[in-house]
Amino acid sequence: MKITRRGLMTGTTGLAAGAVVGAAAGVATERSGDSTGVASYPFRGAHQQGILTPVQDRLHFAAFDVTTTDRAALVRLLQDWTEAAERMVAGGSAGPVGPVEGDDRLPPDDTGEAIGLPASRLTLTFGFGPGLFSDADGEDRFGLADRRPKALRPLPHFASDAIDEARSGGDLCVQACADDPQVAVHAIRNLARIGMGTVAVRWSQLGFGRTSSTSRSQATPRNLFGFKDGTASVKSEERDAIEEFVWVAPGDDPRAEWLAGGSYLAARRINMRIETWDRQSLRTQEELVGRTKSSGAPLSGGDEFDEMDLEMPGRDGPVVPVDSHVAVVHPDNNGGVRMLRRGYNFVDGSDVLGGMDSGLFFVAFVRDPDTHFIPLQSAMAKQDALMEYLKFTGSALFAVPPGVRPGEFVGQALFA
Ligand SMILES: C=CC1=C(C)c2cc3[nH]c(cc4nc(cc5[nH]c(cc1n2)c(C)c5CCC(=O)O)C(CCC(=O)O)=C4C)c(C)c3C=C
Numbered sequence: 538m539k540i541t542r543r544g545l546m547t548g549t550t551g552l553a554a555g556a557v558v559g560a561a562a563g564v565a566t567e568r569s570g571d572s573t574g575v576a577s578y579p580f581r582g583a584h585q586q587g588i589l590t591p592v593q594d595r596l597h598f599a600a601f602d603v604t605t606t607d608r609a610a611l612v613r614l615l616q617d618w619t620e621a622a623e624r625m626v627a628g629g630s631a632g633p634v635g636p637v638e639g640d641d642r643l644p645p646d647d648t649g650e651a652i653g654l655p656a657s658r659l660t661l662t663f664g665f666g667p668g669l670f671s672d673a674d675g676e677d678r679f680g681l682a683d684r685r686p687k688a689l690r691p692l693p694h695f696a697s698d699a700i701d702e703a704r705s706g707g708d709l710c711v712q713a714c715a716d717d718p719q720v721a722v723h724a725i726r727n728l729a730r731i732g733m734g735t736v737a738v739r740w741s742q743l744g745f746g747r748t749s750s751t752s753r754s755q756a757t758p759r760n761l762f763g764f765k766d767g768t769a770s771v772k773s774e775e776r777d778a779i780e781e782f783v784w785v786a787p788g789d790d791p792r793a794e795w796l797a798g799g800s801y802l803a804a805r806r807i808n809m810r811i812e813t814w815d816r817q818s819l820r821t822q823e824e825l826v827g828r829t830k831s832s833g834a835p836l837s838g839g840d841e842f843d844e845m846d847l848e849m850p851g852r853d854g855p856v857v858p859v860d861s862h863v864a865v866v867h868p869d870n871n872g873g874v875r876m877l878r879r880g881y882n883f884v885d886g887s888d889v890l891g892g893m894d895s896g897l898f899f900v901a902f903v904r905d906p907d908t909h910f911i912p913l914q915s916a917m918a919k920q921d922a923l924m925e926y927l928k929f930t931g932s933a934l935f936a937v938p939p940g941v942r943p944g945e946f947v948g949q950a951l952f953a
């Protein structure tokens with residue numbers, strides 16, 4: 538069955554628009570326009586989609602404040618979001634009726650800007666922020682406080698952070714990734730519309746040109762410094778590494794067993810001083826990163842995916858400088874830990890000085906932020922020569938519940 542919003546609207550499936558959901562694992566497309574050969578991914582499974590899924594080209598990420606005090610309303614929202622998400626990732630509309638099929642005296646249950654667009658490999662990934670468990674005064678908002686995962690706290694302040702609170706935190710988050718920005722935006726917009734009166738968008742971020750790859754079948758993309766980014770990120774083919782570094786395991790956190798099979802999502806909005814960067818010599822740029830700009834190979838030699846030799850002597854110390862980015866965050870200098878990175882480039886117009894408000898919206902999925910993320914971010918803040926070209930302007934941490942099983946809603950085990 539071919540599922541497109543247009544196909545559904547013209548009745549080729551014989552079903553109401555949006556009523557159909559993809560059941561097969563990764564519905565193949567006749568003409569997908571991407572290297573994966575897949576048009577859509579199933580919403581339900583052991584783990585949420587949008588983590589191991591081959592990274593799509595576009596992002597719309599939104600963080601929400603929960604505005605209700607009613608636990609039942611929060612549960613209803615998650616049920617409604619689950620239904621809408623399942624329809625939209627299959628290429629259907631947000632509501633069961635559709636953008637133009639309903640009673641014309643009522644607002645449509647889908648906003649319509651995705652009419653005619655295919656699923657575009659849309660994935661929707663949901664997360665819970667610390668504020669869902671208790672508010673700033675420690676008040677238990679929804680009877681969930683004693684189920685808060687131990688590592689789910691606002692990220693600490695790191696040296697030279699310039700965090701804008703209006704771009705940080707949030708009680709809930711939704712990561713929408715797709716190959717078409719209109720499809721990602723449509724999904725977030727409709728989830729926000731469905732949540733009216735229960736949640737309000739706190740901040741959101743658009744991203745383009747994925748800065749990572751989650752599969753060996755994907756080429757490594759480039760960030761706005763012009764370097765390949767994502768080379769050493771955990772790949773979906775690395776089964777042992779995924780268990781060790783990405784998924785929360787049963788027994789990791791006895792009071793938050795509901796999170797087993799899930800993960801933590803660390804988000805950092807990082808402005809890049811690209812105008813200053815562009816004035817640095819190629820050699821300086823490569824020494825700041827620790828890899829070559831052309832192939833992404835370590836400065837110690839070899840090809841992109843070859844092991845880096847952090848000890849190889851150069852003229853003034855190691856050939857991969859000790860304060861280069863890759864040396865500072867390398868597993869050998871951080872207790873062996875790795876992370877699955879899934880960031881995007883962004884350009885949000887220009888700043889008051891005529892420079893571009895641009896950078897990298899860093900997203901990483903980790904098993905435990907206390908051991909797999911915070912120490913690396915601290916090391917970067919203190920020792921990384923790249924920091925001179927970076928300004929951290931947003932910050933958030935979310936617990937990402939496990940996958941949604943048939944008949945369940947997202948995060949159901951937390952409310953059991
Ligand atoms: C705290 C975690 C990290 C932040 C924040 C971060 C920001 C950041 N990174 C680049 C560019 C590159 N990063 C690369 C590798 C790399 N980065 C991190 C962590 C953070 N980066 C890790 C764990 C690694 C892998 C290290 C390893 O195992 O070798 C690379 C090299 C290519 C690659 O492996 O992806 C580049 C390039 C920028 C520009 C940036 C902030 C804007």
Ligand SMILES: [Fe+2]
Nearest residue numbers: 766862863866
């Ligand atoms: Fe990095």
